[in-house]
Amino acid sequence: MKQIRKLLVANRGEIACRIFGTAREMGISTVAVFSDEDAQALHVKLADEAIAIGGNKAAESYLLMDKIIAAAKQTGADAIHPGYGFLSENAAFAKRCKEEGIIFVGPSATAIEKLGSKSAAKELMRKAGVPVVPGYNGDDQNLARFEYEAEEIGYPILLKASAGGGGRGMRIVNNKPDLAPAFEAAKREAQNSFGDDKLLMEKYFHKAKHIEFQVLGDEQGNYVHLGERECSLQRRYQKVIEEAPSPSLSNELRKEMGDAAIAVARAAKYTNAGTVEFLLDEKRNYYFLEVNTRLQVEHPVTEMVTMVDLVRLQLQIAEGQPIPAYLQQAEHAPMHAIECRICAEDAANNFFPSSGTILYWREPDMENVRVDTGVETGSKVGVYYDSMLAKLIVVEESRQQAIRLLLKALDELVVLGVTTNKDFLKSLLQHPSFTDGTFDTKLIEREFDPYINLPDDTTTAEILAAALTYHLSLQTKSLSHSPSLTNWRNIFYQPHKIEVELIGETYPISYLQLSAAYFQVQANGELLNVQLLDSKEEYFYLQINNVRRHFFAAKQQDSFYVQHPLSGTHQVKLLPRFLNAKAAEKASRYVSPMPGEILKVLIKPGDKVIAGQPLLVMISMKMEMTIEAKIDGVVEEIFVAEKSFVQANSILLNIK
Numbered sequence: 001m002k003q004i005r006k007l008l009v010a011n012r013g014e015i016a017c018r019i020f021g022t023a024r025e026m027g028i029s030t031v032a033v034f035s036d037e038d039a040q041a042l043h044v045k046l047a048d049e050a051i052a053i054g055g056n057k058a059a060e061s062y063l064l065m066d067k068i069i070a071a072a073k074q075t076g077a078d079a080i081h082p083g084y085g086f087l088s089e090n091a092a093f094a095k096r097c098k099e100e101g102i103i104f105v106g107p108s109a110t111a112i113e114k115l116g117s118k119s120a121a122k123e124l125m126r127k128a129g130v131p132v133v134p135g136y137n138g139d140d141q142n143l144a145r146f147e148y149e150a151e152e153i154g155y156p157i158l159l160k161a162s163a164g165g166g167g168r169g170m171r172i173v174n175n176k177p178d179l180a181p182a183f184e185a186a187k188r189e190a191q192n193s194f195g196d197d198k199l200l201m202e203k204y205f206h207k208a209k210h211i212e213f214q215v216l217g218d219e220q221g222n223y224v225h226l227g228e229r230e231c232s233l234q235r236r237y238q239k240v241i242e243e244a245p246s247p248s249l250s251n252e253l254r255k256e257m258g259d260a261a262i263a264v265a266r267a268a269k270y271t272n273a274g275t276v277e278f279l280l281d282e283k284r285n286y287y288f289l290e291v292n293t294r295l296q297v298e299h300p301v302t303e304m305v306t307m308v309d310l311v312r313l314q315l316q317i318a319e320g321q322p323i324p325a326y327l328q329q330a331e332h333a334p335m336h337a338i339e340c341r342i343c344a345e346d347a348a349n350n351f352f353p354s355s356g357t358i359l360y361w362r363e364p365d366m367e368n369v370r371v372d373t374g375v376e377t378g379s380k381v382g383v384y385y386d387s388m389l390a391k392l393i394v395v396e397e398s399r400q401q402a403i404r405l406l407l408k409a410l411d412e413l414v415v416l417g418v419t420t421n422k423d424f425l426k427s428l429l430q431h432p433s434f435t436d437g438t439f440d441t442k443l444i445e446r447e448f449d450p451y452i453n454l455p456d457d458t459t460t461a462e463i464l465a466a467a468l469t470y471h472l473s474l475q476t477k478s479l480s481h482s483p484s485l486t487n488w489r490n491i492f493y494q495p496h497k498i499e500v501e502l503i504g505e506t507y508p509i510s511y512l513q514l515s516a517a518y519f520q521v522q523a524n525g526e527l528l529n530v531q532l533l534d535s536k537e538e539y540f541y542l543q544i545n546n547v548r549r550h551f552f553a554a555k556q557q558d559s560f561y562v563q564h565p566l567s568g569t570h571q572v573k574l575l576p577r578f579l580n581a582k583a584a585e586k587a588s589r590y591v592s593p594m595p596g597e598i599l600k601v602l603i604k605p606g607d608k609v610i611a612g613q614p615l616l617v618m619i620s621m622k623m624e625m626t627i628e629a630k631i632d633g634v635v636e637e638i639f640v641a642e643k644s645f646v647q648a649n650s651i652l653l654n655i656k
Contacts, residue, residue: 003319004079004315005029006028008072010068010080011043013374013375014372014388014389016043018311019083019311020043022315023311023315025312030049031048032046033050033051035052035060036055037385039052041379042376051071058384063086063195065092069100072102078101080102080104081315082104083295084292084297088106089112091110091112092109094106094112105315106273107271107293110269115264115290115291116163118137119198122200122290123137129263130260132288133287134153134202134203135157141198143180154203158172158202158203159171159182159186161189162198163195172204187199207440208441209279209280210279210280211230211277212228213229215262216272217265220322223265223266225258226302229244229301230246231277233434240341240425241428242301242338244302253286260286270293271317273295274293274294301337301393304335304337335397336397336398337396340406340428342389342421344387345387347423347453352620354418354420354594355620355648356381356556357379358378358379358417359555372390383620387623407429411426414552415563420569424448424451428448431443453503459567463564464524465530467553467560468511469532469540470553472513473517496513498575509523510522517532518530519531528545539551540552549566588655590630592618594618594625594648596619597618599619601638602614605635605638606634609629609632611631615635616640616653637653640653
């Protein structure tokens, strides 16, 4: 029987950190690989050894199997864990590892070929008698063939990348005129994400649930499943909140679908950990969707309800050990786990990715709460990889208790310096359709488009006053009365007027600083007496109108990130005195909503455009965004070109 001595993780971020943790507990030495962008990343620090593989984009680093194999040989690693994404479902990589005498912690190359391709997997399931979604998965990838098959299946249809998942390359098409542009965009995104632009087509269901089963197989021919996960809360085809068990299944349906999942694994002679995904329609009919031949992002919810370490099992199975006998007959305690993904994105701005430096990171220290993360205070959040920073997971005796605990854990998680979806997640968890379990995959699209993250009217003034107090306290601490903003003054007993920006709105503030720690603030129509009781780095404690509250804050240039559990996290920008921010805005000017690469320029100077017309296509954190015309007009100037990289707020073009 093989025994792993040194493990290289061919991945980055939270999943690499998570795998290193289990390897260390098992006495296995660890090796990290890192791109130029990730040179200071947390996963690099946590490994026993780390090897630079160069480049910034995944295609220049984590997707190059030659570099990964070379790193394994250089460090003497006898096993490679691919994590998820990147090379995790690449049959050629699994085969290459075997040829090089390196243990691949995952299924065989043959199983990946059978199941890793959605089209091949569906054909195998048809033969095994497992129901599949109607669709087309042929080799003819011409648009004309897709148009013909779409008419046969009937609109709406869903285009999907055949070589991977995670929502990359997915497009819903409701009618024939929309098929051609969606087809082109899906192919391009699939090529960028997986190096393979092959697509398949499925019938699309407007109201459906996404249910998946965790399966395990070993070299001795044993197969088990560890229950299901409910993954129906999705945005842009990526999961946002997952839980186990599903509130949607009866015991009878759970057994039937579990048996089908085992049949899928057995048909493919599957080894190691995998996930069988099903679609559940309104009539409770289920259809096979695909098999993810790897560890899933949401695997912790299964671990929390079963108390099983899936990575440990993966490593043991890769060593040739059988699935433990107790798992083959186990009945688990009726616990409920929920996971939410903490992503660097601005939910109130069309979920555009957010990048920058994490100025302060603090995890909740609570019983039954787990945090899987790849970042820390000082971590750089770039634009080349997925936007997920961490996963917050809780477990409780009931679903209602788990929801309550997760809401509190989100309050306790502090992230300052980049915008995250934390407050959006709290809104989701409290939505009636989620709390009663009736939600489906389109809930976010129906109910949270657009999503507006405004503090309550009673707290807006307090957020503004807290940001101002933090700014003034920093000046006092530095013993400098020369403010960082033009024309600002900090003289006791003299009233001052300033302007700040919060969620795109400009607010005038009057304040009187009576001492180093006491202020009177007039903001948003309220008069607040504010006393600074204590401050330590990012933490400060205020008394506002006789109510004491603690805040967390951090400064980044002229902006302040302010967080309080009752009002969420907000970015307050302090504006130079006498400057009206709205006066600087022009309807004719288009700026980049995020840092990223320009994929396509769809217009040229002199073109007439109409409101809503696509102008540019950008990509950031592997997600495409289309910049559309806000007004009718004529293109005056274009300041970017295809393949160029732009920072957030860079001027892209002008339209007259």
